[in-house]
Amino acid sequence: MFNQTVFKILKPANEVFEAFVAPEKIKNFWFTSSARWEQGQTVGLRYEEYNADVSIEVLEIEPNKKIIFRWGTDGEGNRVTISLKELDQASTIIEITEEGFKEDDDELIRNLIDNKEGWVYMLTCLKGYLEFDVNQLKGAIVK
Amino acid sequence: MFNQTVFKILKPANEVFEAFVAPEKIKNFWFTSSARWEQGQTVGLRYEEYNADVSIEVLEIEPNKKIIFRWGTDGEGNRVTISLKELDQASTIIEITEEGFKEDDDELIRNLIDNKEGWVYMLTCLKGYLEFDVNQLKGAIVK
Numbered sequence: 001m002f003n004q005t006v007f008k009i010l011k012p013a014n015e016v017f018e019a020f021v022a023p024e025k026i027k028n029f030w031f032t033s034s035a036r037w038e039q040g041q042t043v044g045l046r047y048e049e050y051n052a053d054v055s056i057e058v059l060e061i062e063p064n065k066k067i068i069f070r071w072g073t074d075g076e077g078n079r080v081t082i083s084l085k086e087l088d089q090a091s092t093i094i095e096i097t098e099e100g101f102k103e104d105d106d107e108l109i110r111n112l113i114d115n116k117e118g119w120v121y122m123l124t125c126l127k128g129y130l131e132f133d134v135n136q137l138k139g140a141i142v143k
Numbered sequence: 144m145f146n147q148t149v150f151k152i153l154k155p156a157n158e159v160f161e162a163f164v165a166p167e168k169i170k171n172f173w174f175t176s177s178a179r180w181e182q183g184q185t186v187g188l189r190y191e192e193y194n195a196d197v198s199i200e201v202l203e204i205e206p207n208k209k210i211i212f213r214w215g216t217d218g219e220g221n222r223v224t225i226s227l228k229e230l231d232q233a234s235t236i237i238e239i240t241e242e243g244f245k246e247d248d249d250e251l252i253r254n255l256i257d258n259k260e261g262w263v264y265m266l267t268c269l270k271g272y273l274e275f276d277v278n279q280l281k282g283a284i285v286k
Contacts, residue, residue, distance in 0.1 A: 007284055116256045116263075117263045136275075
């Protein structure tokens with residue numbers, strides 16, 4: 001099982017890419033990041049509003065095109081692929097796929113739904129930040 | 144099975160309520176509405192960006208507190224409850240529950256995930272509109 005979310009951002013691909021990998025940018029719509037995302041690095045992420053900390057392993061980086069990372073550092077976490085396709089200088093399609101959900105997990109459906117919630121929310125916050133310079137959309141989902 | 148999404152909007156409850164029931168407001172973050180939402184009325188909704196039309200039956204309205212509607216007009220559609228709880232004059236918790244998913248549907252998981260996508264997306268667009276006067280977050284999910 002996997003979750004996929006596809007979203008249109010009215011910015012060139014390099015701006016969307018930088019929003020994820022640059023610590024001074026990603027914090028405006030998602031996590032606070034301990035370092036710039038580089039291939040082969042482990043990066044600590046913190047979502048202040050939910051007092052949540054997680055590390056990720058950045059498995060692959062193709063500048064302005066692709067980021068692949070794995071949640072956690074034990075090699076067991078789900079794998080996330082962020083793909084960017086620039087339509088023109090003014091718009092980019094971003095596709096996020098998370099895979100690795102365990103089909104025999106009693107909580108599978110709930111996990112998939114919660115996971116989808118997170119991706120759609122982050123992508124809408126990303127759009128607000130990049131297109132409208134709004135950085136206070138995040139942290140509003142009540143858990 | 145049901146989906147529930149809970150979200151915090153930094154506006155008083157009457158502003159959140161009006162955003163849904165007033166045609167000149169709801170179009171800024173969700174559907175174009177054929178009329179003001181009133182209890183007992185059928186209202187036509189159109190999501191321009193997806194060329195999607197749907198009617199709803201407004202089953203119950205409690206001003207500034209609750210809206211209950213049913214998708215479609217055949218009495219078979221899912222039932223949606225939008226509840227507003229004003230924390231103070233500056234913030235409201237909005238809770239949206241959709242129920243009626245058929246558990247024997249082969250597409251149940253996909254339906255629940257797509258449905259969650261829609262609610263989270265709409266709520267984030269609502270926050271962008273009410274708090275930051277941004278009305279161009281919608282229509283960005285690629286289907």
